[in-house]
Amino acid sequence: MSVETIPSGAPSPPVAETAPLLRRESIPDQLWRDWRWQFRNRITSLDELARWIRVAPEEVRGVRATQAESRMAVTPYYASLMDADDPNCPIRMQAIPREAEVHDSTAPTDDPLAEEEHRFVPGIVHRYPDRALLLVNDTCAVYCRHCMRRRLTFTSEAEINRDDVDQGVEYIAHTPAIRDVLLTGGDALSLSDERLLELLERLRRIPHLEIIRLSTRAPVTLPMRVSPELAKEVRGFAPVYMVTHFNHPAEVTAEAAEACAHFIDHGVPVLNQSVLLRGVNTSARLIHLLCMDLIRQRILPYYLHQGDLVKGSEHFRTPLSVGVSIMEELRGRIGGFAIPRLVVDLPGGGGKVPFGPDYEVRREGSAIVFRNFQGREFTYVEPPHGDAAVPFEEVYLRKRGMG
Numbered sequence: 001m002s003v004e005t006i007p008s009g010a011p012s013p014p015v016a017e018t019a020p021l022l023r024r025e026s027i028p029d030q031l032w033r034d035w036r037w038q039f040r041n042r043i044t045s046l047d048e049l050a051r052w053i054r055v056a057p058e059e060v061r062g063v064r065a066t067q068a069e070s071r072m073a074v075t076p077y078y079a080s081l082m083d084a085d086d087p088n089c090p091i092r093m094q095a096i097p098r099e100a101e102v103h104d105s106t107a108p109t110d111d112p113l114a115e116e117e118h119r120f121v122p123g124i125v126h127r128y129p130d131r132a133l134l135l136v137n138d139t140c141a142v143y144c145r146h147c148m149r150r151r152l153t154f155t156s157e158a159e160i161n162r163d164d165v166d167q168g169v170e171y172i173a174h175t176p177a178i179r180d181v182l183l184t185g186g187d188a189l190s191l192s193d194e195r196l197l198e199l200l201e202r203l204r205r206i207p208h209l210e211i212i213r214l215s216t217r218a219p220v221t222l223p224m225r226v227s228p229e230l231a232k233e234v235r236g237f238a239p240v241y242m243v244t245h246f247n248h249p250a251e252v253t254a255e256a257a258e259a260c261a262h263f264i265d266h267g268v269p270v271l272n273q274s275v276l277l278r279g280v281n282t283s284a285r286l287i288h289l290l291c292m293d294l295i296r297q298r299i300l301p302y303y304l305h306q307g308d309l310v311k312g313s314e315h316f317r318t319p320l321s322v323g324v325s326i327m328e329e330l331r332g333r334i335g336g337f338a339i340p341r342l343v344v345d346l347p348g349g350g351g352k353v354p355f356g357p358d359y360e361v362r363r364e365g366s367a368i369v370f371r372n373f374q375g376r377e378f379t380y381v382e383p384p385h386g387d388a389a390v391p392f393e394e395v396y397l398r399k400r401g402m403g
């Protein structure tokens, strides 16, 4: 099969400071909208990068310092969102390596959540009794520099193979406690439609499996990957949820919104997980804007993650207090359903725990004094009875066959 590339006539790398850069308009629409073209033409070198942006010295050093041990890939679409002149651009910071990745002496491990200990077969991470991760590949459209699973994604495109995935499906089929599976890796939408739908079909045949979630950053980095046809097919395996990963309002473009709308319109809810990234989104105004932009597109802000202690991304981490003060700013200024849960995934595999501002000020007998988002104090009085028994509970659970 012939591989179409950036059209001839485009400037050859490396470009001089004043040379015209490629822009979205430089590419014929038909190619631009073709996700396979986007994927084939991912930017993987400094020379290719220099066709889209004026590469800064720290980015040159970063790409050179990391190229031996981690891969870089950026779709032309994601590159087109970059500020061509400013290396502090949040898209550039998420996609282009910095030297700090190889000079990270604080974070001790590339497996901060101890997933390998719970990888009972190569395609499965099974940590919670009722849920499992099915690792479907190690391929992503863009390799995010903050990736917590970089031990898989940054190395080789063949780390997780078809046999691994097949064994993973078998593991789920033989583990009745698993009710909920998250297809991840890698990126669930790096699979072809055929492969994804085949996998969903096999999973749906497992009687005890109730919920299927697809983890994908495609709406953010490769939105043309999502078609109405695919969304409709995925809906056929409901309940299926899509979990995506917008970190900055600059990523909520018309194309990204359209990709999510395909899923939502066909009955596949879309949830968003963001991660706090120092210098990218660690600002209450930006997170506020991001949440508003997402809600406007009917995407539910779900988690706001504290950065994991993953080796190579220490430069992105912030103190816990930064997240807490962002949550302080959000409360009262945006609807509760638009506020993500601030969580830290405990190192060593302890699981996620929520944290955030404490609104309880003091207790005075049965009265509890809270402060609201404006700092004003209000008293809530406890009822005189202390129990919370539900007399009808046993009857109801028996009716559900759970007595």
Ligand code: SF4
Binding pocket: 139, 140, 141, 142, 143, 144, 146, 147, 148, 149, 150, 153, 185, 186, 187, 216, 217
């Ligand atoms: S898309 Fe997800 S799995 Fe892939 S590199 Fe980015 S954060 Fe990691």
